[in-house]
Amino acid sequence: MFRFADTRIDEASGIGVGIASPGVVYVQNDSGDSARFFAVDASTGTTLAVYTVPGARNVDWEDLAVARDARGVPSVWLADIGDNDATRDEVRIYRVDEPVVDRHRVGLQLTTSAPSVWRLRYPDGPTDAEALTVAPGGAGYVVTKSFFGESSVYAVPAIANPTRVQTLRRVAAIRPVRLALPEQRLGEGVAVQRSTLLVDSEGVGSTVYAVPTPSVPTRSGSPVASAGASEPNTVRTGSTSTSARRSTTVGRSRWLWLGLGALALAGAGVSSISLRRRRR
Numbered sequence: 001m002f003r004f005a006d007t008r009i010d011e012a013s014g015i016g017v018g019i020a021s022p023g024v025v026y027v028q029n030d031s032g033d034s035a036r037f038f039a040v041d042a043s044t045g046t047t048l049a050v051y052t053v054p055g056a057r058n059v060d061w062e063d064l065a066v067a068r069d070a071r072g073v074p075s076v077w078l079a080d081i082g083d084n085d086a087t088r089d090e091v092r093i094y095r096v097d098e099p100v101v102d103r104h105r106v107g108l109q110l111t112t113s114a115p116s117v118w119r120l121r122y123p124d125g126p127t128d129a130e131a132l133t134v135a136p137g138g139a140g141y142v143v144t145k146s147f148f149g150e151s152s153v154y155a156v157p158a159i160a161n162p163t164r165v166q167t168l169r170r171v172a173a174i175r176p177v178r179l180a181l182p183e184q185r186l187g188e189g190v191a192v193q194r195s196t197l198l199v200d201s202e203g204v205g206s207t208v209y210a211v212p213t214p215s216v217p218t219r220s221g222s223p224v225a226s227a228g229a230s231e232p233n234t235v236r237t238g239s240t241s242t243s244a245r246r247s248t249t250v251g252r253s254r255w256l257w258l259g260l261g262a263l264a265l266a267g268a269g270v271s272s273i274s275l276r277r278r279r280r
Contacts, residue, residue, distance in 0.1 A: 001198065001208045002045035009038055009047070010204045013130075014064030015189035017042075017198070019074035021101040024048065025208070026076055027189065027200065031060040035094075037078065039101045045208070048101050049108040053078065053115050056094050064189075066098060067134035070158075074098040076112075079132035081142055086126040090165050093118040093132065093140065093156060116160035120168050127152075142168060150175050182209045 004012065004027075011030040018024035021039065028037040035056035039049045060082030069075045076099075080092040096112040120142075131143035131151075140156035154168035181187060184201035191198040197211040 001042065001210050002040075003205050003207050004040065004047075004200075005045045005205075006038065006040075006047040007204050008050075009040075009206075011202050012200050012206065013062055013188050013202075014079075015191045015198060015200045015208070016064050016066035016076065017191050017193050018098065018101065019066055019068065020098040021103075023103060024101045025191070025198070026064055026066060028061050028064045028078060029058075030062065030202075031058065031082060033058050033061070035061075037064060037076065039099065041103060046106060048103060048106055049099070049110050051096075051099060051110050051112045053094055053096055053112050055117075056080075056115055057092075059088075059092075062130040063132040065132050065134045065140075067138065068136050069095065069138040075134075075138075077132060077134050077140065078115075079129075079142070081120075081129045081132065083126055083128045086128055088126050089121060091120050091129075093120065093142075093160075095138075095160065117162040118156060118160045119162060119165045120156065121165050122154065123167050123170060129154075141171070143174070179214070181211060182207075184209075 009027060009029065011032070012027045013030040014026075014028055016026045018026065018039075023042050025040050025042045026037050027040060035053045035058045037051055037053070038047050039051065040047055056078070057080070059080050061078055061080050062082040063079035065077040065079070067075060067077065075095050075097055078094045078096075080094070083091065094115040094117055096115045099110065099112065102108070118140075127144050129142045129144040131145070133141045133143065135141075139158070142154045142156060144152045144154075146152075151174050152170055153172040153174060155171045156168065157166045179197075181197070181199055184199070185206060186202040187199060188202055189198075189200045192213060195213055197213050198208055199211060200206060200208045
């Protein structure tokens with residue numbers, strides 16, 4: 001689709017498709033950056049605006065999601081949930097109203113609305129998670145990173161509360177399937193836009209690809225639809241668990257693990273999910 005033109009986008013860790021701003025994708029850098037995200041023209045890769053989230057902190061922002069909240073307002077959700085060493089007693093999610101991006105102006109430095117803040121912990125102690133999914137209406141889920149083929153899914157409390165730490169609730173487990181994706185330096189974000197995957201990678205000037213999504217068979221053998229929701233961004237994911245290996249039958253394609261459950265949610269109309277893999 002395009003290459004990121006902005007050298008400040010050097011460790012893109014999530015990607016989401018605009019609802020209030022069609023033709024725009026949002027990305028954020030991983031840990032080490034400030035509390036900001038980028039609005040990028042989806043046809044050229046040019047950064048249109050950089051948005052600072054007031055009062056937020058980027059400890060290890062692993063994911064970004066775009067979905068309507070309980071009010072029906074298009075929103076950007078930022079997941080500060082990375083924890084490779086499983087030492088964090090508290091992780092956070094921030095939600096801000098999605099900005100309306102002026103595609104005729106370039107390089108704006110702006111501030112978002114005040115964020116809703118979730119302070120969260122796991123019921124069974126610190127856990128490394130690098131995936132956030134948000135359904136239309138604002139129901140959020142955190143998906144853990146796994147190297148063993150199964151990830152846990154935790155429900156985010158419905159109401160944000162910045163004054164106390166709330167406990168995530170484990171609601172499901174998903175087992176990944178393998179899909180062929182383009183060769184990338186370090187695959188990070190994946191957005192499902194109807195029947196297409198948008199995939200990005202770390203690195204200055206990295207490429208965002210559009211990849212057709214196949215139907216995914218369930219255990220019973222019947223296919224799971226891998227697309228289909230009313231919003232332009234149905235599901236977003238980054239490569240979370242994941243082991244990668246080269247396919248001997250698909251040229252230089254890289255096999256990355258994506259959650260079967262994530263694709264099933266895409267068919268059910270989930271707005272945003274991100275699963276990702278990172279160096280240790």
